[in-house]
Amino acid sequence: MTQLMQWDPFRELMAMRTLADRVFENAFMRPLGSPAWDLALDVAETDEAYHVEAAIPGVKPSDLDISITDNVLTIKGELKRDQELKDEQYHLRERRYGSFSRAVSLPNKVNADAIEAVYENGLLKLTIPKAEEVLPHKIPVRAHHTIEGEATAS
Numbered sequence: 001m002t003q004l005m006q007w008d009p010f011r012e013l014m015a016m017r018t019l020a021d022r023v024f025e026n027a028f029m030r031p032l033g034s035p036a037w038d039l040a041l042d043v044a045e046t047d048e049a050y051h052v053e054a055a056i057p058g059v060k061p062s063d064l065d066i067s068i069t070d071n072v073l074t075i076k077g078e079l080k081r082d083q084e085l086k087d088e089q090y091h092l093r094e095r096r097y098g099s100f101s102r103a104v105s106l107p108n109k110v111n112a113d114a115i116e117a118v119y120e121n122g123l124l125k126l127t128i129p130k131a132e133e134v135l136p137h138k139i140p141v142r143a144h145h146t147i148e149g150e151a152t153a154s
Contacts, residue, residue, distance in 0.1 A: 050106055072105050
């Protein structure tokens with residue numbers, strides 16, 4: 001059964017505006033025809049370190065370039081295309097190939113010499129320790145000991 005819906009010109013204008021916004025965002029984010037794609041990151045913080053995770057299946061660790069400069073973490077890499085089938089006609093091609101790059105600014109100073117990077121099963125995990133001067137310092141409280149006893153009369 002067909003449902004009738006009242007025509008709302010503002011709804012259609014908003015849909016067109018949303019579509020136009022997407023086109024312009026994509027056009028100005030990177031040069032036209034650029035094979036680069038965005039790398040999605042998860043960044044978490046503990047008292048001691050930042051933990052960064054990125055899912056990049058199919059990328060070889062040797063094709064990754066990870067650096068940190070002035071608290072800006074940069075992850076670059078390239079996902080190389082498998083051999084393209086010459087005699088086949090693709091009906092759908094959604095996997096991304098080419099170069100990718102992502103830079104994220106960390107809020108506090110870090111210890112760049114102690115960064116650990118592990119790549120396993122397509123998941124890149126970085127542990128970025130905070131610099132010693134920004135780590136929380138616990139101040140121990142000493143108890144004052146008093147000696148209790150009875151006073152004797154002399």
